[in-house]
Amino acid sequence: MTDGPALLRATGISKSFPGVRALDDVHLDLRHGEVLALVGENGAGKSTLLKLLSGIHRPDAGTMELDGAPMSPAGPRQANELGISVIHQEFHLMPDLTVAQNIFIGREPRRAGLLIRDDELERRAGRLFERLGIPLDPRQPVAHLSVAGQQMVEIAKALSFDARVLIMDEPTAALTETEVATLFRIVRDFVSPRTGVIYVSHRMDEIKEISDRITVLRDGRYVDTLPTAGTATRDVIAAMVGRQLATGVRPEPAPGVADREVALAVRGLSTRALLKDVSFELYRGEILGLAGLMGAGRTEVARAIIGADRSSGAVEVNGKPVTVRSPADAVRHGIGYLSEDRKRYGLLLDQDVVRNVMLSSLPGMTRGGFVRDADGRRVAAEMVDRLSIRTPSVTQRAKNLSGGNQQKVVLAKWLVRDCDVLIVDEPTRGIDVGAKDEIYTLLTGLAAQGKSIVVISSELPEVLRLADRIVVMCEGRVTGTLANADATQHHIMELATRFGADRSLVTTGGDA
Amino acid sequence: MNVTRLGNRQQLQQLLAFGGLVVIFVFFSVASPYFLDWANVKGILLATAVTGIMALGATLVIATGGIDLSVGTGMTLCSVMTGVFLANLGLPLVVGVLGGLAIGALIGLLNGLNVAYLRLPPFIATLAMMMVAQGLSLVISGTKPIYFSDVPGFGQLAGGELVPGLPNAVLIFFVAAVLAGVTLSKTLTGRYALSIGSNEEATAISGVDVRRWKVVIYVVAGLFTGLAGVVMASRLNSAQPGLGLGYELEAIAAVVIGGTSLRGGKATILGTVIGALIMATLTNGLRIMSIPQEWQKVAVGIVIVLAVYADMLRRGKEA
Ligand SMILES: Nc1ncnc2c1ncn2[C@@H]1O[C@H](COP(=O)(O)OP(=O)(O)OP(=O)(O)O)[C@@H](O)[C@H]1O
Ligand SMILES: [Mg+2]
Numbered sequence: 001m002t003d004g005p006a007l008l009r010a011t012g013i014s015k016s017f018p019g020v021r022a023l024d025d026v027h028l029d030l031r032h033g034e035v036l037a038l039v040g041e042n043g044a045g046k047s048t049l050l051k052l053l054s055g056i057h058r059p060d061a062g063t064m065e066l067d068g069a070p071m072s073p074a075g076p077r078q079a080n081e082l083g084i085s086v087i088h089q090e091f092h093l094m095p096d097l098t099v100a101q102n103i104f105i106g107r108e109p110r111r112a113g114l115l116i117r118d119d120e121l122e123r124r125a126g127r128l129f130e131r132l133g134i135p136l137d138p139r140q141p142v143a144h145l146s147v148a149g150q151q152m153v154e155i156a157k158a159l160s161f162d163a164r165v166l167i168m169d170e171p172t173a174a175l176t177e178t179e180v181a182t183l184f185r186i187v188r189d190f191v192s193p194r195t196g197v198i199y200v201s202h203r204m205d206e207i208k209e210i211s212d213r214i215t216v217l218r219d220g221r222y223v224d225t226l227p228t229a230g231t232a233t234r235d236v237i238a239a240m241v242g243r244q245l246a247t248g249v250r251p252e253p254a255p256g257v258a259d260r261e262v263a264l265a266v267r268g269l270s271t272r273a274l275l276k277d278v279s280f281e282l283y284r285g286e287i288l289g290l291a292g293l294m295g296a297g298r299t300e301v302a303r304a305i306i307g308a309d310r311s312s313g314a315v316e317v318n319g320k321p322v323t324v325r326s327p328a329d330a331v332r333h334g335i336g337y338l339s340e341d342r343k344r345y346g347l348l349l350d351q352d353v354v355r356n357v358m359l360s361s362l363p364g365m366t367r368g369g370f371v372r373d374a375d376g377r378r379v380a381a382e383m384v385d386r387l388s389i390r391t392p393s394v395t396q397r398a399k400n401l402s403g404g405n406q407q408k409v410v411l412a413k414w415l416v417r418d419c420d421v422l423i424v425d426e427p428t429r430g431i432d433v434g435a436k437d438e439i440y441t442l443l444t445g446l447a448a449q450g451k452s453i454v455v456i457s458s459e460l461p462e463v464l465r466l467a468d469r470i471v472v473m474c475e476g477r478v479t480g481t482l483a484n485a486d487a488t489q490h491h492i493m494e495l496a497t498r499f500g501a502d503r504s505l506v507t508t509g510g511d512a
Numbered sequence: 513m514n515v516t517r518l519g520n521r522q523q524l525q526q527l528l529a530f531g532g533l534v535v536i537f538v539f540f541s542v543a544s545p546y547f548l549d550w551a552n553v554k555g556i557l558l559a560t561a562v563t564g565i566m567a568l569g570a571t572l573v574i575a576t577g578g579i580d581l582s583v584g585t586g587m588t589l590c591s592v593m594t595g596v597f598l599a600n601l602g603l604p605l606v607v608g609v610l611g612g613l614a615i616g617a618l619i620g621l622l623n624g625l626n627v628a629y630l631r632l633p634p635f636i637a638t639l640a641m642m643m644v645a646q647g648l649s650l651v652i653s654g655t656k657p658i659y660f661s662d663v664p665g666f667g668q669l670a671g672g673e674l675v676p677g678l679p680n681a682v683l684i685f686f687v688a689a690v691l692a693g694v695t696l697s698k699t700l701t702g703r704y705a706l707s708i709g710s711n712e713e714a715t716a717i718s719g720v721d722v723r724r725w726k727v728v729i730y731v732v733a734g735l736f737t738g739l740a741g742v743v744m745a746s747r748l749n750s751a752q753p754g755l756g757l758g759y760e761l762e763a764i765a766a767v768v769i770g771g772t773s774l775r776g777g778k779a780t781i782l783g784t785v786i787g788a789l790i791m792a793t794l795t796n797g798l799r800i801m802s803i804p805q806e807w808q809k810v811a812v813g814i815v816i817v818l819a820v821y822a823d824m825l826r827r828g829k830e831a
Contacts, residue, residue, distance in 0.1 A: 093714055097706060097710060105707060106720045114698075115694070116700065
């Protein structure tokens with residue numbers, strides 16, 4: 001079918017880490033001018049394969065070819081020079097440097113070989129953003145950007161090389177629809193007869209839209225490569241997980257929600273930076289969705305409630321007014337918050353699964369002041385089982401887990417803490433379809449046990465799948481509250497753009 | 513719009529440290545009639561010079577998220593070696609001075625290799641170097657001071673007044689500060705120091721040879737140690753092998769008071785200069801007011817807490 005060699009080909013690739021066989025005899029070939037989707041469950045080995053292609057790890061066995069010539073990049077720099085550009089699943093940015101300094105790190109233009117020309121750096125970054133249509137300020141420190149903004153910096157950085165192969169590992173996990181549209185336009189502009197894209201995502205609709213073929217991995221093994229056009233989504237999913245999944249489920253309308261107790265009431269919450277008079281109620285046993293575009297203030301609401309940011313307004317738990325000055329206060333009042341940024345606020349990367357799972361519950365796990373490690377290990381093992389966290393053992397360090405499995409560890413931490421009110425911010429970011437379903441079942445189950453849950457999500461299908469009621473926000477204000485039965489994606493978007501679409505990638509919140 | 517806001521922010525930071533300096537200055541001027549005497553101010557500036565030069569190098573290392581405990585005794589070793597070169601071996605002045613700087617660079621090189629290639633924590637690597645340098649200074653000098661009385665012109669290096677009224681040591685400090693400032697903000701050495709301090713792994717993934725650059729950064733810091741050693745020797749017109757211990761903490765305090773973050777990623781040379789001035793002014797002022805030395809230390813400790821806390825308040829939660 002193809003004449004001449006593939007643009008990029010990997011054959012018989014194997015790679016093991018201590019205790020894990022991440023890849024076992026895997027194949028992949030990327031043709032000229034195509035977008036190849038790479039899919040598989042959490043821990044299937046997608047990121048590992050990409051790290052081999054970009055020289056971060058070296059394969060134990062197998063060969064890689066670029067345009068028919070053997071290649072084995074010795075490091076990221078060399079991969080770049082070969083024309084392979086990667087957007088990694090984990091951000092690799094220096095928060096204290098500016099956007100422009102981040103993008104051109106290692107390639108600074110200099111005067112007389114010595115003095116860095118930051119003005120030129122900023123001009124180049126500005127031109128790049130103009131070409132890509134990304135609204136970013138080159139002089140902004142990266143620390144001031146939202147997660148979405150940081151993702152756009154990564155994308156711009158990857159495209160600042162003269163790349164022939166663009167590899168993207170879940171680039172849209174932190175993006176909302178508008179930014180995803182921007183990204184897809186960028187990808188389409190990039191593809192030409194001499195280039196190609198490898199695209200990893202857990203979002204099937206995106207894969208349908210952007211890719212030409214789909215390569216499926218399962219448990220570190222190659223399953224199949226399918227043409228996107230002729231394949232139904234459920235068949236792709238079946239190849240990934242080895243079984244069929246139900247789709248399009250909506251929660252049962254909860255009868256008489258209004259008669260039930262209010263577990264959490266928020267009244268007139270305002271912050272100096274963004275929030276204006278946010279009020280809502282969360283009933284016992286309810287899942288409340290918080291929807292809105294990036295920058296609408298959903299995360300800020302959560303942070304204000306748990307006392308991570310200063311705010312005015314009142315919070316009531318079980319009908320009693322409470323003062324929450326810090327996240328520790330919040331936990332004491334039975335409010336848990338699962339952050340959207342697991343790297344920054346959710347995980348101790350250098351600690352093992354047990355430590356991470358136990359972190360919020362340590363006081364309940366001690367005897368005479370000493371931590372009972374055996375209990376911790378038992379509980380962690382239970383969680384690993386219950387959430388099907390893929391790890392060789394509970395003593396594996398968090399940073400060695402795949403992205404999706406890290407997310408499950410964060411979730412496990414809060415499940416162990418057993419809070420009455422749980423605020424989950426993007427709970428399924430980077431989680432595969434199968435595990436997503438498990439997490440949905442889990443959250444619904446918790447609600448059925450009488451826990452009250454606020455779900456913040458940028459994925460509207462997720463909100464519709466989970467939430468009994470949906471609070472929609474726009475520019476720091478609540479623009480509407482919908483019962484699930486009355487809600488449609490269209491209706492929510494309308495409320496979310498009430499004050500005109502938000503174009504800014506910079507967090508308006510004062511927190512850095 | 514964003515740009516001006518950021519600019520203002522940085523100015524504010526320096527204003528804060530500078531404001532602190534002014535307050536201390538005014539306080540002592542009111543408290544003691546001798547404080548504002550030019551001879552006394554000159555004394556303060558002279559006292560600032562040596563610690564200040566060490567603090568400049570330490571700022572670069574701290575920008576990477578590291579620490580350099582070897583600047584104090586390292587400075588002494590450089591003094592002693594300058595003495596060996598000039599007084600004992602009778603080498604020409606230029607050679608002796610460059611030799612002193614080279615010893616500083618060598619100390620930095622070893623620190624850098626230990627940190628970057630043996631992957632020792634900077635605290636440990638430089639703690640070891642601190643002890644090695646102290647020991648070597650004593651061994652090489654036979655625990656006795658080396659005098660430069662027979663080296664014509666050496667004392668003039670720091671003590672002379674190229675600009676009338678201003679001792680050269682102070683001039684050297686200011687020139688060194690400008691060099692350090694340019695290094696930090698305009699050269700790859702400084703950029704990668706901040707980048708490593710900000711996120712080391714990301715810097716490596718971006719294709720920067722982190723290990724090599726760490727060595728470069730420690731060597732540059734070592735050069736400042738060497739310069740401090742030469743200036744110190746010239747000021748005293750002798751190399752005192754017993755000195756040096758404790759200077760590193762004063763240097764680090766100056767860096768921190770100036771607003772450089774010990775976590776790395778954020779650093780300011782102007783801040784360090786102001787920090788060094790604050791330290792020297794405080795010590796001098798308290799002495800003039802006849803506060804016993806023991807209490808001077810207490811006061812300095814309190815100022816460190818206040819300065820760093822104020823800096824953190826200004827930055828909000830991020831610090
Ligand atoms: N550095 C490492 N050390 C030990 N194990 C590792 C390391 N990197 C990856 N693994 C393991 O290899 C397996 C494959 O991980 P990988 O990150 O490639 O999965 P993935 O397909 O990208 O998953 P996700 O969709 O969750 O991102 C996992 O079991 C993971 O725990
Ligand atoms: Mg991955």
